[in-house]
Amino acid sequence: MGREDFSETTYMLEISDPMMAHVARAGQFVIVVLHERGERVPLTIADFDRERGTITLVIQAVGKTTRQMQQECRVGTRLFGMAGPLGKPASIGGVRKVICVGGGLGVAPVFPQVRAFKNAGAYVIGVIGFRNKDLVFWEEKFRRYCDEMIICSDDGSVGIKGLVTKGLEMSMDKHADTDRVVAIGPPIMMRACTETTRPRKIETIVSLNPIMVDGTGMCGGCRVRIGDDVRMACVDGPEFDAHTVDFDDLMSRVGRFKEQERQALERWTNNGCNLRTDCNRQSS
Amino acid sequence: MAGKTIRTIPQERTPMPVQDCHARGMNFAEVALGYDEDAARREAERCLLCPDPACVKACPVSIDIPGFIERISRGDFRGSYDALADANLLPAICGRVCPQEVQCEEVCPVGETLEPVAIGRLERWIGDHAIEQGWSTVPYIEPRRYRVGIVGSGPAGMACAADMAKAGCDVTIFEALHRPGGVLRYGIPEFRLPDEVIDAEYANLERLGVRIACNTLVGRLFTLEEMVGKLGFDGVFVATGAGSPRFAGIPGDSLNGVLSANELLTRCNLMRAREFPEYDTPLPLGRRVAVVGAGNTAMDAMRVSLRMGVEEVSCVYRRTRHESPARREELEHAEEEGIAFHWLTAPVEILDDGKGNVRGMRCTRMELGEPDRSGRRSPVPIPGSEFEFPADIVVYAIGTNPNPVLGQTSNLKLDKRGYIEVDEHLATSIAGIYAGGDIVTGAATVILAMGAGRKAARSMKAYFGVRDTETVYELGDQSATRFGIPVFEKNHTRVLAY
Ligand SMILES: Cc1cc2nc3c(=O)[nH]c(=O)nc-3n(C[C@H](O)[C@H](O)[C@H](O)COP(=O)(O)OP(=O)(O)OC[C@H]3O[C@@H](n4cnc5c(N)ncnc54)[C@H](O)[C@@H]3O)c2cc1C
Ligand SMILES: Cc1cc2nc3c(=O)[nH]c(=O)nc-3n(C[C@H](O)[C@H](O)[C@H](O)COP(=O)(O)OP(=O)(O)OC[C@H]3O[C@@H](n4cnc5c(N)ncnc54)[C@H](O)[C@@H]3O)c2cc1C
Ligand code: SF4
Ligand code: SF4
Ligand code: FES
Numbered sequence: 001m002g003r004e005d006f007s008e009t010t011y012m013l014e015i016s017d018p019m020m021a022h023v024a025r026a027g028q029f030v031i032v033v034l035h036e037r038g039e040r041v042p043l044t045i046a047d048f049d050r051e052r053g054t055i056t057l058v059i060q061a062v063g064k065t066t067r068q069m070q071q072e073c074r075v076g077t078r079l080f081g082m083a084g085p086l087g088k089p090a091s092i093g094g095v096r097k098v099i100c101v102g103g104g105l106g107v108a109p110v111f112p113q114v115r116a117f118k119n120a121g122a123y124v125i126g127v128i129g130f131r132n133k134d135l136v137f138w139e140e141k142f143r144r145y146c147d148e149m150i151i152c153s154d155d156g157s158v159g160i161k162g163l164v165t166k167g168l169e170m171s172m173d174k175h176a177d178t179d180r181v182v183a184i185g186p187p188i189m190m191r192a193c194t195e196t197t198r199p200r201k202i203e204t205i206v207s208l209n210p211i212m213v214d215g216t217g218m219c220g221g222c223r224v225r226i227g228d229d230v231r232m233a234c235v236d237g238p239e240f241d242a243h244t245v246d247f248d249d250l251m252s253r254v255g256r257f258k259e260q261e262r263q264a265l266e267r268w269t270n271n272g273c274n275l276r277t278d279c280n281r282q283s284s
Numbered sequence: 285m286a287g288k289t290i291r292t293i294p295q296e297r298t299p300m301p302v303q304d305c306h307a308r309g310m311n312f313a314e315v316a317l318g319y320d321e322d323a324a325r326r327e328a329e330r331c332l333l334c335p336d337p338a339c340v341k342a343c344p345v346s347i348d349i350p351g352f353i354e355r356i357s358r359g360d361f362r363g364s365y366d367a368l369a370d371a372n373l374l375p376a377i378c379g380r381v382c383p384q385e386v387q388c389e390e391v392c393p394v395g396e397t398l399e400p401v402a403i404g405r406l407e408r409w410i411g412d413h414a415i416e417q418g419w420s421t422v423p424y425i426e427p428r429r430y431r432v433g434i435v436g437s438g439p440a441g442m443a444c445a446a447d448m449a450k451a452g453c454d455v456t457i458f459e460a461l462h463r464p465g466g467v468l469r470y471g472i473p474e475f476r477l478p479d480e481v482i483d484a485e486y487a488n489l490e491r492l493g494v495r496i497a498c499n500t501l502v503g504r505l506f507t508l509e510e511m512v513g514k515l516g517f518d519g520v521f522v523a524t525g526a527g528s529p530r531f532a533g534i535p536g537d538s539l540n541g542v543l544s545a546n547e548l549l550t551r552c553n554l555m556r557a558r559e560f561p562e563y564d565t566p567l568p569l570g571r572r573v574a575v576v577g578a579g580n581t582a583m584d585a586m587r588v589s590l591r592m593g594v595e596e597v598s599c600v601y602r603r604t605r606h607e608s609p610a611r612r613e614e615l616e617h618a619e620e621e622g623i624a625f626h627w628l629t630a631p632v633e634i635l636d637d638g639k640g641n642v643r644g645m646r647c648t649r650m651e652l653g654e655p656d657r658s659g660r661r662s663p664v665p666i667p668g669s670e671f672e673f674p675a676d677i678v679v680y681a682i683g684t685n686p687n688p689v690l691g692q693t694s695n696l697k698l699d700k701r702g703y704i705e706v707d708e709h710l711a712t713s714i715a716g717i718y719a720g721g722d723i724v725t726g727a728a729t730v731i732l733a734m735g736a737g738r739k740a741a742r743s744m745k746a747y748f749g750v751r752d753t754e755t756v757y758e759l760g761d762q763s764a765t766r767f768g769i770p771v772f773e774k775n776h777t778r779v780l781a782y
Contacts, residue, residue, distance in 0.1 A: 023505060033462050039555070039564035040462070065564055081462040083499040088692070213555065213565070216460045216501060217687050218470075219547035220529040225538055230531060235688055249538050252640040256540040260566030 001077055002054070006137040009061045010105070011070055012046070018053030020084055026112035027090030027207065027239050030055070031215045033081040034069055041065050042212045042234075044109035044184075045085060055084075058108030058137075064264040086215045087238045090182070090205070092116045097123045098180045099171050100146075101193055103164045104129065106185030109207060111141060113182055118145040125171045125178075126150070129164035129185075133157035165192045178202055183242065187251045194242040204242035208233045210253055225249045288332050290397055297399035298327040305620040309590050312474045312558065315617055316380070324409040328356040330394060331401045338391040339403060344735040347371040349388060349403055356406060365414045368407060373446045373488070374439065374734065376415055376481050379408025381472060382731050383611045415484040420491055428452040430748050433517040435502045435690075438466020439730045440523035440721030442489060443737030444744075448519075449492035451741070451750050457494060460501040463554065466525055468730070470554040471546070471581065473588050476614070503693035512716045519716050519744045522696075522704060523737060526722035527687035531680055532576065536634025541642030545575070545585040545681035552588050570676025572596040574645060576631055577681035578608040583618050585679050590621055597623045598675075602630040602650045602663040628652075628663065632670065634678055644674040684727050701726075709743040710736065718743055 002014035020030070029044045047056035061067040073079075090113055098117050102110035107128045117124045126146035130136050131154045142149055150167040151159030160167060164185070172178055181204045183193035190206040197204045210222045210233050217235035224233050225246035231237065301317040302308075308315050319327065331353040339349045348367050355364035368375045384390075384404035392400035414420070430453040434441045437459040449455045463469055465482045490496070502508065502524075511517045529544030531537045548567065551557040557567035573589040575582050578601035586597045599618075601608065604627045608615055619625070628650040637643035649669035652661035686702040697705045697713035703726060704719040706712055712719050720736030722728055745751070 019505060028504070037556070037559075037563040081499045083460060083462070083501055085504050086501060087504075213547060213550055214461060214470075216527070217689060218525075218527045218529075219550050220531065220544035221547045223531070223538065230533075230537070232528065235692070253538070253540060257566050257568065260560065260568055264560070264564060264566070 001073060001075060001079075003073060003075055006058070007135050009070075010135070010137070011059055011061070012108075012137075013057045013059065013069075013073055014054045015057065015079070015082065016052075016054050017082065020082075021048045021050055021053045021055050024048040024055055024085045025089035026092065026116040028085035028087045029215075029238065030057070030082050030084030031086060031212070032057075032069075032079055034065060034072070035080045038080060039065050040213060040215065041069075042086070042209070042215060044207070046108035046111055048112070056108075058105070060105045063261050064268045067265070068268060083215065086234060088236070090116065090239055092120050092122075095120070095122050095180045097125070097175055097178045098182065099125045099127060099168060099175075099178055101127045101164050101168055101181065101183040101185070102129070103183075103185030103189040104131070106183070106189065106207075107138065110182060110184045111138060113184075114142060115145045118147075123147050125175065127152065127164050127167035127171060129153065129167065129189075130158070131155070163192065164189060165196045168193055168196050172197070172200060172202065180205065181242075182206075187247055187254065190242065190245075191247040191251075194245070194247070198243055205239050206242040206245060207238045208240060208245065208250060209238065210250060211256065224253075290332070290394060293330045293332065293394070294326060295398055297330070297402055298323045298405075300402070300405055302617075305617075305622075308475065309621045312591055314478055315475050316613070318412055319405055319409040324356055324406055325359070327402050327406055328353045330398075331357075332394060334393065338393065339388040339401075342391045343371075343388045344729075344731045345371045345738065347388075347407075352410065353401070353403070353406055356410065361410065361413055362417075362419065364410050365419055368410055369414075369420075372407075372731075372734070373443055374411070374485050374730075375407045376411025377439070377468060377477060377485060378731050378734070379404045379406070379411050380477050380481070381468075381611070381729075382407075383729060385612045387731070412481075415481065420488040425450060425493070426452050427454075428748075428750055430454065430518045430750065431516060432456070432744065433458065433511050433515070433520045434523065435508070435520065436460075436466060436523040436525060436721070436723075437464035437496060437498075438523055438525050438721060438733060439468060440525075440733035440737040440740075441466070441521065442486075443734040444521045444523065444718075444720070444741045445494045445737075446489055446492055447738055447741035448521075448744065449489070449494050451745050453519075453748075453750070455492075455494045457489075457496045458500040458502050459496060459498045461554065462498050464496050464498060466523075470550045471584065473549065473553055473584050473591075475587065475591070476584070501689065503689040508690060508694040508696065508714065508717055512714065517716075518748060519718070521737070521740050521744065522690065522712070522717065522719040522723060523721040523733070524687050524690060524723045526684040526727045528685040529680065530683050530685055532631060532682060534631060534633055536636060536642070539634055539636055539642050540640050541570070541676060542634055542678045542680070545577070545581045545679050546684075548585050548679055549581075549588060552592065558588075558592055567592065569594050572598075572675045573677045573679060574598050574600055574673065574675040575679045575681055576600050577683075578603075578605075578610060578615075578625075579681060579683075580610050580614060582679075582681035583610045583614040585681050586623050587614075587618055587621060589677075589679075590623065594677075598673075599623055599625045600629045600631060600645070600647060600673075601625070601627055603652065603660070604628060607660055626673075630663065630665065631678070632665075635672070642676060642678055644672055645678060646670055647673050684722075686723055686726075690723075709746075710740040711743060711747075716747070 046058040061070045126149040129152040212222045213219045215234040222233040227244040333350045352364045352367040389400040434457040551567040555565035556563040633646040650663035653664040656662040718740040721733035
């Protein structure tokens with residue numbers, strides 16, 4: 001396992017799994033179980049290297065598990081379990097001009113799509129947004145595969161000042177012939193992008209992140225409303241046509257364990273060391 | 285034993301000791317405690333040892349029931365276990381979860397005047413005794429060059445794996461979750477089927493040389509076609525279970541607090557939410573849980589909720605108690621534990637508390653009308669009978685749809701509903717790939733899934749052209765002699781006939 005920290009809360013893990021690296025495609029995710037008592041945490045495959053046999057995850061420490069991973073996953077440690085690649089791969093072919101929008105944490109997951117579109121011969125415009133200059137990562141990586149790129153920041157400390165929707169508007173104005181927009185990030189950002197493209201009737205794809213358990217279509221916990229249908233994001237998605245997604249439903253469902261998440265985090269912060277010794281047994 | 289008649293056998297069915305119903309509502313320890321040796325021998329006496337036993341025909345895997353029971357009454361427990369294990373790899377599991385009352389025990393002639401012989405309880409006792417003694421029938425296996433891949437580690441996959449391993453094949457099971465067992469692990473709770481029992485039965489598989497690869501979702505990491513192609517498996521058995529839960533499709537289905545029984549049970553059993561926050565996965569249930577449905581899954585969801593500390597657990601079912609497809613014992617236990625049953629009731633809407641959470645259900649009363657295609661009288665709503673019903677959590681246990689992953693990722697032929705299509709040998713539309721269990725039949729039972737696994741194994745062996753190696757059992761009694769020569773292990777042989 002390799003590791004790089006992008007900021008206080010964002011870190012990257014590079015995990016060796018040659019078989020998975022060999023078949024992973026843009027748009028797919030993995031489920032990681034950190035230790036025997038751990039939760040099953042879904043994380044998007046942010047990059048993969050078929051030659052070296054690694055897959056890359058970029059993780060934001062938001063709650064108990066992601067913070068614990070931040071603390072414990074070092075070079076050389078092993079995960080208790082990782083299943084994947086899960087979900088349907090993104091459809092890449094048949095697109096001539098695409099705008100890939102990544103907001104905050106969504107920047108990493110959108111990268112494999114950028115690369116795949118480029119390799120498939122599309123004209124790729126990248127729009128990536130961060131809160132400020134210090135949080136920027138992978139800029140070079142993006143520049144390598146984007147024909148055009150706009151960085152947005154909340155405070156204007158880098159790129160243009162404003163949300164990614166502003167960057168998206170600018171690109172769409174410039175390229176009226178855009179045939180697809182891909183937007184990945186927090187639900188609120190994906191909804192904003194969806195509303196931005198709706199009047200222009202440009203096909204828009206979002207990657208949904210409801211709470212998951214098994215990731216195999218068995219529990220129904222990740223169900224989302226797509227038009228009049230109910231779909232399982234883990235097997236029918238995670239990518240869906242944005243203009244049919246019921247975002248209110250998604251946003252309400254993501255919050256359904258808030259109280260327990262707070263409790264878990266609090267407890268972990270209070271006796272973090274106990275859990276740590278537990279875990280070291282697992283790592284080698 | 286000759287001359288046993290219905291009059292001479294013990295008249296009373298030996299009762300199953302159970303945990304007190306008040307105490308058990310608070311814990312996850314097993315409810316039915318199992319027989320002890322005396323009880324088992326007493327109950328074994330009740331079997332008439334019919335020369336043409338009806339019970340064997342009613343058992344989906346044709347266990348030699350009088351054979352194993354007779355050995356119990358003789359005190360030959362090892363022999364009894366061998367007789368059982370010939371047909372059923374998992375006696376300790378089936379004895380616990382089989383719906384005996386509609387299978388082997390239903391047709392037992394003792395049941396015509398008295399209670400039928402408690403075949404399931406005896407089977408469980410032998411299974412448990414074997415685990416305690418560390419017995420397993422590991423035959424001498426002659427290795428062959430065939431490689432077999434099994435997709436799914438539920439009862440169907442396990443049964444097929446065991447048979448193929450005994451035939452000398454190199455067997456690997458692929459399981460999507462991080463622990464093996466399928467529904468046995470994530471669905472059926474520990475108070476009915478403790479994890480140790482599953483682990484013990486799996487250990488037997490490993491002793492046969494079967495490898496289990498968890499965290500592997502077949503279809504995504506590699507496809508079925510790749511398994512028989514470049515990964516070099518000579519045969520594949522697909523046993524992925526029915527899996528995907530159904531929702532009622534009524535207003536309010538997507539509110540927070542509406543979940544499938546699968547999610548509730550997975551969180552609690554596989555992810556151990558009941559030990560949250562010791563384990564990381566949460567499962568908040570509130571004060572009142574209403575479960576829709578009345579099958580085994582519904583019973584399990586209700587009884588788990590009770591043990592998670594929910595004050596009021598109720599069951600809402602659109603037919604009557606008589607039509608409930610659950611195992612009788614579980615239904616009775618659920619009633620004893622204080623679950624409120626609302627028969628002939630169906631939800632029409634789930635009510636919102638204004639913040640996206642469940643506040644209750646609006647239900648309608650039903651009455652039974654004309655019989656439907658399945659022969660059951662179908663429920664019809666009584667107009668104007670709607671009423672509200674408070675609940676914090678609504679759990680759906682109303683059946684499953686087939687898991688879509690393999691359909692999405694392979695060219696397997698599926699039927700109209702999405703289940704895998706097979707012929708009478710359980711062969712699918714792709715050569716070398718067989719399928720069985722819930723993914724073929726729709727939700728069924730553990731023993732039917734196992735039966736399917738064994739049937740597929742038979743077909744696969746015929747396809748490879750291999751026969752079973754001789755099964756060689758160890759003799760328990762090391763001082764036995766035959767023709768004056770002491771016989772030790774491995775010289776008591778017999779060939780399993782198929
Ligand atoms: C398909 C998919 C891809 C994802 N990709 C990434 C990624 O690349 N990088 C990343 O940092 N995060 C990603 N996430 C989100 C990530 O799974 C959650 O941040 C993580 O589970 C939080 O766990 P926690 O214990 O640290 O926090 P918690 O305190 O448990 O939760 C914090 C927040 O995370 C969400 N969450 C909690 N549990 C789950 C769960 N089991 N499944 C989904 N969301 C959950 C909740 O909305 C909650 O508000 C992805 C989620 C999905 C569904
Ligand atoms: C809550 C509940 C209670 C029940 N109670 C009883 C009972 O008391 N008595 C009884 O007889 N029956 C009972 N049943 C029914 C019984 O459990 C099932 O009929 C039986 O388990 C089916 O076995 P199976 O092997 O076909 O599939 P399953 O047991 O469903 O196992 C399938 C396995 O395959 C895995 N899998 C799925 N897709 C993939 C993939 N693509 N790659 C790799 N792995 C995959 C799954 O994760 C799972 O572990 C109950 C069912 C439930 C849900
Ligand atoms: S496997 Fe089931 S049906 Fe067969 S004898 Fe045992 S309990 Fe009866
Ligand atoms: S039918 Fe009943 S009495 Fe006859 S052999 Fe079977 S268990 Fe014994
Ligand atoms: S995570 Fe359970 S069905 Fe998708």
